[in-house]
Amino acid sequence: xxxxxxxxxxxxxxxxxxxxxxxxxxxxxxxxxxxxxxxxxxxxxxxxxxxxxxxxxxxxxxxxxxxxxxxxxxxxxxxxxxxxxxxxxxxxxxxxxxxxxxxxxxxxxxxxxxxxxxxxxxxxxxxxxxxxxxxxxxxxxxxxxxxxxxxxxxxxxxxxxxxxxx
Amino acid sequence: xxxxxxxxxxxxxxxxxxxxxxxxxxxxxxxxxxxxxxxxxxxxxxxxxxxxxxxxxxxxxxxxxxxxxxxxxxxxxxxxxxxxxxxxxxxxxxxxxxxxxxxxxxxxxxxxxxxxxxxxxxxxxxxxxxxxxxxxxxxxxxxxxxxxxxxxxxxxxxxxxxxxxxxxxxxxxxxxxxxxxxxxxxxxxxxxxxxxxxxxxxxxxxxxxxxxxxxxxxxxxxxxxxxxxxxxxxxxxxxxxxxxxxxxxxxxxxxxxxxxxxxxxx
Numbered sequence: 001x002x003x004x005x006x007x008x009x010x011x012x013x014x015x016x017x018x019x020x021x022x023x024x025x026x027x028x029x030x031x032x033x034x035x036x037x038x039x040x041x042x043x044x045x046x047x048x049x050x051x052x053x054x055x056x057x058x059x060x061x062x063x064x065x066x067x068x069x070x071x072x073x074x075x076x077x078x079x080x081x082x083x084x085x086x087x088x089x090x091x092x093x094x095x096x097x098x099x100x101x102x103x104x105x106x107x108x109x110x111x112x113x114x115x116x117x118x119x120x121x122x123x124x125x126x127x128x129x130x131x132x133x134x135x136x137x138x139x140x141x142x143x144x145x146x147x148x149x150x151x152x153x154x155x156x157x158x159x160x161x162x163x164x165x166x
Numbered sequence: 167x168x169x170x171x172x173x174x175x176x177x178x179x180x181x182x183x184x185x186x187x188x189x190x191x192x193x194x195x196x197x198x199x200x201x202x203x204x205x206x207x208x209x210x211x212x213x214x215x216x217x218x219x220x221x222x223x224x225x226x227x228x229x230x231x232x233x234x235x236x237x238x239x240x241x242x243x244x245x246x247x248x249x250x251x252x253x254x255x256x257x258x259x260x261x262x263x264x265x266x267x268x269x270x271x272x273x274x275x276x277x278x279x280x281x282x283x284x285x286x287x288x289x290x291x292x293x294x295x296x297x298x299x300x301x302x303x304x305x306x307x308x309x310x311x312x313x314x315x316x317x318x319x320x321x322x323x324x325x326x327x328x329x330x331x332x333x334x335x336x337x338x339x340x341x342x343x344x345x346x347x348x349x350x351x352x353x354x355x356x357x358x359x360x361x362x363x364x365x366x367x368x369x370x371x372x373x374x375x376x377x378x379x380x381x382x383x384x385x386x387x388x389x390x391x392x393x394x395x396x397x398x399x400x401x402x403x404x405x406x407x408x409x410x411x412x413x414x415x416x417x418x419x420x421x422x423x424x425x426x427x428x429x430x431x432x
Contacts (some may be wrong), residue, residue, distance in 0.1 A: 099254030
């Protein structure tokens with residue numbers, strides 16, 4: 001599976017050196033500079049930074065590298081029980097990081113058939129392997145083709161760049 | 167989406183922020199209100215609760231009671247224990263605590279991404295305007311501190327389009343109450359294994375009065391928002407069908423933890 005890297009422009013990167021450094025004149029003083037996140041071709045993405053991999057009647061869902069990087073160290077994950085119905089765009093669980101709980105939203109509608117039980121003991125898998133070992137739920141889609149309307153890798157990359165450019 | 171308010175200094179419309187001020191409201195009731203306003207309304211809110219009663223222990227969403235709380239004295243003295251809907255650590259709040267909460271749409275602050283460190287960076291700058299003239303104020307490893315001593319603990323909850331950042335400020339505190347809390351395993355580096363007394367400080371030793379503090383918060387908010395005071399009673403009766411996730415840990419659950427050999431999340 002092709003791996004795409006994206007980075008902020010060199011000009012911006014040179015102006016930004018983390019939370020304590022000088023900032024680009026146009027950037028809000030509280031913006032956190034980001035430089036590189038990975039985006040996988042072949043997955044679909046939401047604007048709220050979840051990914052979905054479809055195939056063989058079951059879709060796998062997690063959060064993106066961009067999301068885990070912005071969230072910080074994940075220390076706790078709350079997931080639904082198998083059998084739960086999820087709806088596209090609605091929250092199905094949450095992750096805790098840096099004193100915050102953040103909702104995780106389902107990219108598609110359907111029934112949860114499996115959850116990643118490893119995340120209860122090792123929530124940091126979401127940070128170290130957001131697209132593989134850090135998967136969160138598997139869903140039997142109720143509307144085949146629903147994922148087609150989501151962002152592809154290129155559009156998601158552009159979305160992240162636009163968010164980080166503020 | 168919150169409607170635009172009065173024009174700011176530049177002439178551009180500021181987002182509206184509805185202000186709720188209250189006093190001595192129990193923390194469980196305050197947290198239920200916050201969850202309801204976060205999940206059921208489209209508006210920006212600032213909630214200020216000056217003091218609370220009874221003294222209550224408040225844990226974050228993933229906290230393990232046995233690791234954070236001295237359960238025997240809590241049971242003996244019947245101190246309520248609450249698990250709140252946001253992340254973060256454990257505090258004990260009482261009449262010396264002043265609470266300030268911001269509930270915002272993700273686009274309420276231009277360019278602010280709804281992630282924990284981004285939100286905290288914004289709030290740290292806002293509170294800097296409030297506290298800089300009273301002491302050496304820092305957002306230090308996600309705590310609000312004068313120099314190296316913490317006086318405000320905060321936590322957040324972030325949904326798809328909104329977020330809440332709430333803080334319990336130690337205007338004053340009862341040292342005896344700190345005995346109900348264990349020193350957490352996960353602590354900021356700057357704590358350096360200090361006990362509660364050496365790690366914390368009291369705002370009243372830096373700021374002349376509670377109202378000087380709360381007026382300062384409202385003034386700082388006014389630089390970003392059009393602040394509109396709201397009637398608490400009208401808000402309390404809205405969205406009664408919503409079921410909050412913040413819960414009181416029952417006495418039975420506490421007793422089971424004591425009798426159990428293994429810690430578990432209640």
